[in-house]
Amino acid sequence: MIAIFHNYGGLLLQGFGQTLLCSVIALFFSLIVGSMFAIFETTPIKFLRVIARIYIEVFRNIPLLVITMFFFVVIPMFVAKINGFTAGTIGLTIYTSAFIAETVRSGINSVDPGQMEGARANGLSWWQAMRHIVLPQAFRYVIPPLGNQFINLVKNSSVLAFVAGFDLMYQGNVIASDSLNTMSTYICIGILYLIITLPLSYWMRYLEKKLA
Amino acid sequence: MKDFINAYSWINIHYLLQGLWITVAVSVVSIVGSYVLGSILGIIRYVNIKVVSPIVGLFIDIIRNLPLLLIIFFTYFGLPNLGFRPSSVWATILAMTVFESTMIAEIVRSGIAAVDPGQMEGARANGLSYGQAMYHVVLPQAMKKMIPALVSQFISLIKDTSLATIIVLPDLMHNAQIVYGQNSTYILPMFLMIAIMYFIVCYALSLLSRSLDRRMS
Numbered sequence: 001m002i003a004i005f006h007n008y009g010g011l012l013l014q015g016f017g018q019t020l021l022c023s024v025i026a027l028f029f030s031l032i033v034g035s036m037f038a039i040f041e042t043t044p045i046k047f048l049r050v051i052a053r054i055y056i057e058v059f060r061n062i063p064l065l066v067i068t069m070f071f072f073v074v075i076p077m078f079v080a081k082i083n084g085f086t087a088g089t090i091g092l093t094i095y096t097s098a099f100i101a102e103t104v105r106s107g108i109n110s111v112d113p114g115q116m117e118g119a120r121a122n123g124l125s126w127w128q129a130m131r132h133i134v135l136p137q138a139f140r141y142v143i144p145p146l147g148n149q150f151i152n153l154v155k156n157s158s159v160l161a162f163v164a165g166f167d168l169m170y171q172g173n174v175i176a177s178d179s180l181n182t183m184s185t186y187i188c189i190g191i192l193y194l195i196i197t198l199p200l201s202y203w204m205r206y207l208e209k210k211l212a
Numbered sequence: 213m214k215d216f217i218n219a220y221s222w223i224n225i226h227y228l229l230q231g232l233w234i235t236v237a238v239s240v241v242s243i244v245g246s247y248v249l250g251s252i253l254g255i256i257r258y259v260n261i262k263v264v265s266p267i268v269g270l271f272i273d274i275i276r277n278l279p280l281l282l283i284i285f286f287t288y289f290g291l292p293n294l295g296f297r298p299s300s301v302w303a304t305i306l307a308m309t310v311f312e313s314t315m316i317a318e319i320v321r322s323g324i325a326a327v328d329p330g331q332m333e334g335a336r337a338n339g340l341s342y343g344q345a346m347y348h349v350v351l352p353q354a355m356k357k358m359i360p361a362l363v364s365q366f367i368s369l370i371k372d373t374s375l376a377t378i379i380v381l382p383d384l385m386h387n388a389q390i391v392y393g394q395n396s397t398y399i400l401p402m403f404l405m406i407a408i409m410y411f412i413v414c415y416a417l418s419l420l421s422r423s424l425d426r427r428m429s
Contacts, residue, residue, distance in 0.1 A: 061414035062407050063371035065385060070403050073392075077399060151277065158279035162378065169281055176289060183293040186286045190278050197277035 001184040008175045015171030016192050022085065022167060023154045023196075026092040030153070031146075033093065034100025039130060041105050052101065059098035064159055067091040072163040084163035096153050103149060107142035108134060144211065147204035151197050158193075168192055219401035224391050228402075231387030232409055238301065238383065239370045242308035246369070247362075249309060250316025255346075258321045268317075276314040281375050283307045288379040304376040312369050319365060323358035324350060356428050363421035367414045374410075384409060 005012065040052035059067065068091030072084060082090075111134050119129035161169035172189035176182045256268045275283070287310075288303040298306060327350050335345035377386040384406050392402040 057415065058411065061367065061371075061411045061418065063374040063385070063410055065374040065377070066403065066407055066410060069385075070407075074400055074403055077396070155277070155279040158281040159375070161281065169279065169285075172282070173285070176285075181293070182285075182289040183291075186282060186290045190274075190282055190286075193278055193282065194274065198273065201273065201277050 001188055004175065004179060004181065004184050004188045007179070008171075011171045011175060012168070012188065012192060015166065015168035018085065018160070018166050019154065019157050019168040019193075020196065022089050022092065022160060022165065023150070023157050026089050026096060026157070027150055027153055029093045030097035030100050033097035035104050035135075037097065037101035038104035038108060039135075041101070042108050042130075044126070056098045056101050059094055060102070064091060064095045064156055065162060067095050068159050068163060084160065084165040085167075088157070088160035088163050088165040088167075091159065092153060092156060095156070096149060099149055099152070100146065103142050103145045104138065107138035107145075110141050111137045140211070144204050144208040147200060147207065151200050151204070154196050154200075155193070215397040216401045219391075219395075219398040220405070224398070224402075225405075227387050227391060228384060228405060228409065231382060231384035232413075234301075234381065235370065235373050235383040235385075236413065238304055238308070238373050238376070238381070239366075241305050242312060242369060242373075243366050245305070245309035246312035246316055250313035251320050253313060253317035254320025255324070257317060258324045272314045272317050275311060276318065278311075280307065280311050280372050281378070283311050284376055284379060300376065300379045300381045303379060304373065304381050307376075308369060308373065312365065315365050316362065319358050319361045320354070323354040323361075326357050327353045359428070360421055360425055363417060363424075367417050370414055370417070371410065 037052040037055055040048040041056070043049060068088055071082065071087035071090050075082060075087070115133050115137065116129055119133040120126065124132070157167055158169040160167040161173060164170065168189055172185055175188075176185040179185060253268055253272060257265055257272060259265065284304065284307040287298060287307040288300065291298065291303075331349055331353065332345055335349040336342070340348065373381070373383055374385040376383060377389065380386065388402045388406045392398040
């Protein structure tokens with residue numbers, strides 16, 4: 001194992017960086033897209049609610065791999081050539097945003113409806129009330145589940161290995177087939193993933209206890 | 213349009229359905245295995261047995277924070293290093309069962325923890341042993357709270373079987389790749405078809421969970 005770290009340190013580090021980069025980009029965009037659809041779902045406008053419901057149900061019930069491969073295989077045929085990293089990140093963003101939308105929506109719903117009514121009665125528009133009164137309270141509820149979504153996102157980013165995204169898992173396979181020592185290679189890769197996910201998961205458990 | 217009609221010829225659809233069958237079969241075996249193993253692990257973690265529970269807890273935390281893909285690789289390419297060589301079907305089932313049982317263990321543990329402790333105390337005060345109180349009083353109530361989380365875990369298990377295409381499990385995703393590999397005009401129709409097939413299976417399960425949830429509350 002130490003030999004793996006010693007001989008392939010550069011590759012491992014590169015893969016680690018790509019995994020982190022892709023996860024952070026996908027988290028950023030899926031937070032935006034997810035919150036947008038969550039707000040759509042709670043608006044009084046029926047059309048937006050239907051759109052949001054369809055988006056969430058469709059992308060929650062299709063495997064991430066299918067979405068990612070769609071961007072890697074189908075989109076280059078009709079639209080534009082995109083590399084594996086981009087395809088993987090787009091796939092991850094779409095997939096995760098559906099889960100984040102569901103999380104944020106339940107956060108918004110757990111805010112007392114009196115808050116919205118009170119804000120509206122005080123003359124705020126629906127959007128102002130949402131933006132200044134409801135959302136800040138909702139985000140407090142959803143921080144632990146959002147953290148868990150981020151952990152899932154980091155784990156799911158291993159799907160980049162399918163589309164030559166040069167992430168940790170991809171480099172792991174390169175190293176495994178080069179060193180022929182599959183067992184220790186995968187243990188090394190596992191340790192590197194745990195470095196990201198394990199502290200996050202303990203932190204989220206702590207937050208859950210603190211906020212409960 | 214012509215591409216779609218050609219792509220959806222019976223021979224292709226039949227091949228996809230064979231893949232769907234493998235996906236469903238592997239998922240069902242893994243669901244049953246991980247449900248049993250996960251409940252045991254979750255209960256062990258909850259009841260706090262000396263030495264055993266912390267070790268089980270550490271095992272759960274480590275496995276559930278790893279990508280499933282890594283565990284699939286580990287069982288298929290890593291275990292042969294130790295002299296154990298499972299086929300791709302069994303490697304998938306083994307990997308899914310181990311991974312999902314740790315996820316289910318967490319659901320079971322938090323489900324039990326969410327039951328009012330007064331229930332356990334009351335049952336004990338009425339003369340039931342710890343095991344009896346757990347089995348007859350606490351677990352049925354915990355079960356009710358766990359159903360939505362369990363079903364969504366099972367849905368993600370079904371979706372995640374698609375990852376096993378990488379170790380050549382002949383599942384839905386893999387068979388679709390073979391079909392569109394023959395003819396590039398089939399790519400779009402095949403993606404639409406497998407998306408619909410996965411969607412139907414997973415959405416049906418989530419509808420089932422919703423109706424179960426409604427009936428129980």
